[in-house]
Amino acid sequence: MTNPGFTAQVALVALQRAAAWDALADVLDEPTPELVERLRSGELVETWRTGVAWLGADATTVGSPLLSLDVFVRGAARRTAEDDLAMLMAEHPQLVGPDLPAVRRLHDVAELCRDESRAWAEGDLETGKALRAGQRVFLDEHLVDVLPEVGRRLVQDSRRELWRALGRLLLAFLSAESGRDYQRSVLGETGRRRVDPAG
Secondary structure (H helix, E strand, O other), rough: OHHHHHHHHHHHHHHHHHHHHHHHHHHHHHOOOOHHHHHHHHHHHHHHHOHHHHHHHHHHHHHHHHHHHOOOOOOOHOOOHHHHHHHHHHHHHOHHHHHHHHOOOOHHHHHHHHHHHHHHOOOHHHHHHHHHHHHHHHHHHHOOOOOHHHHHHHHHHHHOOOHHHHHHHHHHHHHHHOOOOHHHHHHOOOOOOOOOOOO
16 A cells, blocks of 8 residues: 555655756756856755755765855855856856756756656656656766766866866766766766665
8 A cells, every 4th residue: 555655755855856956957057147146045055955855864975065055155245146147157168068958958857857746646656666767767868978077077177166066966966866976987086876765
């Protein structure tokens, strides 16, 4: 018999993961004043923190970039939004621009997460599990050949800590969602394996 509490929790996790993927797509897209305000306010950081809470102890793999982003948020009062926007725009064409279409497909991953959430909310375990597996397939077929290199460029080629933190965040999310350790394979850093909330 299906446990309604369990399926409701997994449905919520899928929605939180969707929001985190959307936020990643937004922050890596062409910078806008609205995006800068979401970064400076801490809204995006909290979305990402909530989006990895399902990892439990393994959420520490995302902890370092989130702490760096917390520092960015705390320092926002000492900078203008215009300066932050200019800083992001200065390196975006080189760091993300060549692979912008792939970055925007992170919204497709988010939509798959929302589909999964609806299935769990309706108590359809088989569909929920299939949609969860389908997200990994989508990443494998469309994004993991491109996005790890975007993460590498952000971390290793940027002069700005904000971009470096976002690159580490991208690699951490890819690692958590795919089960592959992109921190290690791309940056030579040790990550931790994820635990799937859907079993």
